[in-house]
Amino acid sequence: MIALTPEAVIFDLDGTLFQTETLLETVHARVFDTLREEGLYTQETPPIASLLGSLGMLLSDIWKKIIPDGSEEAHERANVLMLQYELEELEAGRGSLYPHVRETLEELRNRGIRLFIASNGLEEYVKGVPVAKEIAGLFEGTYSAGEFATLSKVDLVRKLLDTFGVKSAWMVGDRSSDVEAGKKNGLFVVGCDYAGFRREGELDGADAVIRSFRELITLLP
Numbered sequence: 001m002i003a004l005t006p007e008a009v010i011f012d013l014d015g016t017l018f019q020t021e022t023l024l025e026t027v028h029a030r031v032f033d034t035l036r037e038e039g040l041y042t043q044e045t046p047p048i049a050s051l052l053g054s055l056g057m058l059l060s061d062i063w064k065k066i067i068p069d070g071s072e073e074a075h076e077r078a079n080v081l082m083l084q085y086e087l088e089e090l091e092a093g094r095g096s097l098y099p100h101v102r103e104t105l106e107e108l109r110n111r112g113i114r115l116f117i118a119s120n121g122l123e124e125y126v127k128g129v130p131v132a133k134e135i136a137g138l139f140e141g142t143y144s145a146g147e148f149a150t151l152s153k154v155d156l157v158r159k160l161l162d163t164f165g166v167k168s169a170w171m172v173g174d175r176s177s178d179v180e181a182g183k184k185n186g187l188f189v190v191g192c193d194y195a196g197f198r199r200e201g202e203l204d205g206a207d208a209v210i211r212s213f214r215e216l217i218t219l220l221p
Contacts, residue, residue: 005221006188008114008140008166010157012173013121014055015195016098017213018129021052023095027085034081040074041067053199056175058120058145079122086125090132097133098194100214105138107217114166115139118157120177122146140164153181161185172216179205190216 171182
């Protein structure tokens with residue numbers, strides 16, 4: 001597929017704009033320390049790789065994968081703790097954008113392209129990261145599965161496109177859910193292959209693959 005200049009670009013958040021491991025390494029440890037303190041989980045902390053490898057999934061499915069032997073109460077408590085600790089660590093200044101994210105987004109905006117975020121995360125987190133990293137003003141809309149209770153990223157992106165009247169767009173992300181969301185909504189899909197924790201075949205079906213964020217500009221006509 002030939003890339004045409006889009007009206008809009010829709011970005012995933014974790015592993016695409018935000019270098020999530022720079023925040024989650026601390027959060028992950030804190031969550032399981034608290035679960036053990038509260039008697040909700042007695043095993044050792046699962047490796048951080050298991051959490052990073054689950055990013056892009058709906059939060060309700062993440063804990064089932066990371067601690068399948070955990071109780072429903074433990075899963076629900078982990079949801080609460082993860083959001084609490086993410087916001088605390090963001091406020092403390094932890095977490096980084098990928099290199100060249102800010103200037104690339106500004107270049108896209110300068111070319112008249114509308115920018116959006118669509119993420120399967122919780123609303124407070126998905127909106128909190130751009131605010132904390134001072135890029136929120138570059139986006140026309142930030143949509144999350146947590147806010148709209150969508151069952152898939154396909155539905156979330158469709159809702160965004162319909163709400164904002166977007167006729168042509170690129171979907172940019174690092175997960176198979178991003179590829180699926182783009183393809184099923186008729187979008188040009190750019191796969192991001194720089195996060196370092198994707199599964200083999202994750203980006204199969206993407207129209208283009210970039211290995212640094214600033215490469216996005218080179219895809220424009």
